Amino acid sequence: MEQFFAVLFGGIAQAAVYSIIAVGLSLVYGTARTLNFAYGGLYTTGAYISWVLTVGYLGLPLWLAVLLLIPILFFIGVAIERFMLRPLRRGKNWKVTAMMVTLGLAFVLDNANLILFGAVAKPMPAFIDGTVSIFGVAVSAYRLAVLIIALLIVAALELFLNRTRFGWAVRAVAQDIQGARQVGIDVNRIFSFTFGLSVVLTGCAGLLLSPIFLISPQGGWEPFLKAFVIVVLGGLGSTRGAVAAAFFLGLVEAAVVYELGASWTMPVWLVTLLLVLMIRPQGLLGRGQTEAAG
Amino acid sequence: MTETHATMTSASGATKSPARGSDLIYWSVAAALAVAGMLITDSYVQHVLILCFLWCMVAAAWDLTLGYAGIFNYAQIALFAAGAYATAMLTLKLGVPPLAAITAATAITALLGLAIALPCLRLQGEYVALFTFSVHLAMPPLIQLAKGWGTGGTMGLLGVPPIKIFGVTLGPMNKIGWYYLALAAAAVSVYVIYFIVLRSRTGRAFVALRDSANFARSLGINEFKYRLLAFTLSALITGFAGALYAHYTSVVTPKILGNEFILLAIVMLAIGGIGRFPGAVLGAFVVTILNELLRDAGTYRLLILGILVVLTLLLLPQGLASLKDRLLRPSGKRKTRNTGE
Numbered sequence: 001m002e003q004f005f006a007v008l009f010g011g012i013a014q015a016a017v018y019s020i021i022a023v024g025l026s027l028v029y030g031t032a033r034t035l036n037f038a039y040g041g042l043y044t045t046g047a048y049i050s051w052v053l054t055v056g057y058l059g060l061p062l063w064l065a066v067l068l069l070i071p072i073l074f075f076i077g078v079a080i081e082r083f084m085l086r087p088l089r090r091g092k093n094w095k096v097t098a099m100m101v102t103l104g105l106a107f108v109l110d111n112a113n114l115i116l117f118g119a120v121a122k123p124m125p126a127f128i129d130g131t132v133s134i135f136g137v138a139v140s141a142y143r144l145a146v147l148i149i150a151l152l153i154v155a156a157l158e159l160f161l162n163r164t165r166f167g168w169a170v171r172a173v174a175q176d177i178q179g180a181r182q183v184g185i186d187v188n189r190i191f192s193f194t195f196g197l198s199v200v201l202t203g204c205a206g207l208l209l210s211p212i213f214l215i216s217p218q219g220g221w222e223p224f225l226k227a228f229v230i231v232v233l234g235g236l237g238s239t240r241g242a243v244a245a246a247f248f249l250g251l252v253e254a255a256v257v258y259e260l261g262a263s264w265t266m267p268v269w270l271v272t273l274l275l276v277l278m279i280r281p282q283g284l285l286g287r288g289q290t291e292a293a294g
Numbered sequence: 295m296t297e298t299h300a301t302m303t304s305a306s307g308a309t310k311s312p313a314r315g316s317d318l319i320y321w322s323v324a325a326a327l328a329v330a331g332m333l334i335t336d337s338y339v340q341h342v343l344i345l346c347f348l349w350c351m352v353a354a355a356w357d358l359t360l361g362y363a364g365i366f367n368y369a370q371i372a373l374f375a376a377g378a379y380a381t382a383m384l385t386l387k388l389g390v391p392p393l394a395a396i397t398a399a400t401a402i403t404a405l406l407g408l409a410i411a412l413p414c415l416r417l418q419g420e421y422v423a424l425f426t427f428s429v430h431l432a433m434p435p436l437i438q439l440a441k442g443w444g445t446g447g448t449m450g451l452l453g454v455p456p457i458k459i460f461g462v463t464l465g466p467m468n469k470i471g472w473y474y475l476a477l478a479a480a481a482v483s484v485y486v487i488y489f490i491v492l493r494s495r496t497g498r499a500f501v502a503l504r505d506s507a508n509f510a511r512s513l514g515i516n517e518f519k520y521r522l523l524a525f526t527l528s529a530l531i532t533g534f535a536g537a538l539y540a541h542y543t544s545v546v547t548p549k550i551l552g553n554e555f556i557l558l559a560i561v562m563l564a565i566g567g568i569g570r571f572p573g574a575v576l577g578a579f580v581v582t583i584l585n586e587l588l589r590d591a592g593t594y595r596l597l598i599l600g601i602l603v604v605l606t607l608l609l610l611p612q613g614l615a616s617l618k619d620r621l622l623r624p625s626g627k628r629k630t631r632n633t634g635e
Contacts, residue, residue, distance in 0.1 A: 035420040037427075084608060091611045093504075093569065096360060099423055100564055103368075104603030107557050111597040218553075221431055228424050263435055270432040277417055277425060 015250020046203020364504025377536025407529020450547025567613020
């Protein structure tokens with residue numbers, strides 16, 4: 001029973017991080033209508049950059065590394081949107097080309113990481129060791145810290161989207177691009193910004209999870225897929241929905257790992273995705289506007 | 295069913311369906327390749343061309359769903375692997391004769407395609423992409439878990455038996471035999487896709503649904519039925535290619551589902567151009583040969599291929615197939631590339 005609670009808690013802590021990834025994914029999908037296949041690759045890249053900044057080469061303290069990491073990731077995201085996606089957006093059939101270009105980028109990132117850092121997974125030390133006792137159950141202090149940090153990030157995002165003018169603009173674009181443009185919102189700027197923000201979110205998630213999963217070149221596909229299931233289940237553009245869905249799926253995963261073993265994780269997520277899509281076939285949105293957007 | 299020919303004129307847009315006279319050109323090219331088969335003696339060149347032919351089938355079948363029917367299908371390599379695994383397991387575990395196994399594997403893959411398409415084609419575009427790609431991602435662990443059923447796990451299946459037709463044994467060493475078999479299979483598959491299906495009423499329905507789903511529906515085109523048909527047909531041809539590949543290489547491993555194959559297929563469509571005959575077929579040739587030339591680049595090969603995808607899509611969004619149009623009317627370049635705002 002003790003062990004089950006430890007697994008359960010691990011699932012919850014990971015789920016909180018997945019919800020950060022999911023919020024980033026849904027921001028970009030919601031505003032720019034782009035499914036970014038490179039999102040997992042960017043997660044891994046974020047983890048590698050933080051590894052290089054800290055234990056890998058530069059030996060910077062973690063707080064300084066995070067301060068450097070955020071602008072680097074933001075810049076990467078803005079650059080991808082500006083130079084890779086924006087030129088495609090006006091072309092015919094742009095959704096397919098945009099998807100292909102991000103899939104191409106995903107393979108570029110995977111292989112560049114493989115060449116730069118090798119196939120052997122890199123360990124990342126946790127910034128807190130030891131265990132904390134909650135209701136008499138010993139849980140890893142690092143996982144507890146990760147849970148708290150992830151929840152704080154989601155709360156900050158929620159505040160940003162609901163309480164600031166810029167956040168309103170992001171939500172306006174997500175609801176209706178044409179309408180947003182008419183009231184004077186610079187839509188391209190919002191696209192760039194959300195793309196940058198999403199890369200920051202996924203990269204930071206990579207940093208948070210790397211002490212738990214290690215960093216490997218192809219390790220980003222699983223979080224990417226999980227984030228999408230969360231987005232589908234939680235509802236697009238809803239940060240609270242994403243958190244709820246992430247926790248639900250995190251518990252499912254914990255139960256699966258406990259009962260069946262870790263190799264069942266991917267098949268079970270696939271089945272979950274299938275079920276979710278069956279229950280909500282028009283996707284989270286159900287607004288049937290894709291035709292107009294395309 | 296009340297769809298009309300008006301659908302085509304109004305909605306086919308950028309799609310160039312092959313002109314009537316091009317039948318002759320198509321079969322001339324196929325015949326020229328058949329003649330070339332007699333002249334080529336280098337077994338490595340033969341090998342590369344056999345791979346080109348098999349990849350043509352995969353690229354053309356993918357073009358049918360992704361390019362013409364507008365279905366965001368990313369399970370293409372998963373279906374290819376399904377065809378390869380089906381025939382390998384049937385011959386090795388059940389002792390089915392190769393020709394029967396290939397037929398069965400083709401049918402099984404078509405059914406699998408149907409099974410994938412049934413739940414996901416009711417979804418909106420991007421969800422189809424995600425669902426099909428997650429099928430791809432889930433396959434290697436599933437193969438590992440189903441080891442007990444004879445999938446061979448991570449080791450894969452070795453010694454898939456050679457095909458025997460008319461007393462000729464097509465082993466991996468019989469390059470000439472394989473050259474003609476692969477050429478025939480590719481020529482017929484590509485012909486069926488581009489010249490029969492896509493020229494028919496069914497093919498026009500695919501394109502109409504892609505370009506303007508609401509309008510096509512309003513003309514009475516059954517969206518679900520046609521998309522299901524496109525997906526299943528594409529899976530059938532892909533499974534056939536996968537089964538042939540398994541017998542040609544005599545080895546089936548989960549490596550098929552690794553980075554390389556899906557990346558190659560994407561590069562083919564990106565370079566060739568989707569939804570424009572002969573883009574995908576041309577892409578299959580260019581990329582297969584390029585991939586062989588890059589063998590020496592080692593680990594950098596996949597990186598180079600990835601960069602190639604990104605650059606082609608940015609610089610030549612419609613692929614090689616659009617080059618012809620561009621060269622013919624250099625003044626009309628507005629349509630092909632937009633330099634942003």
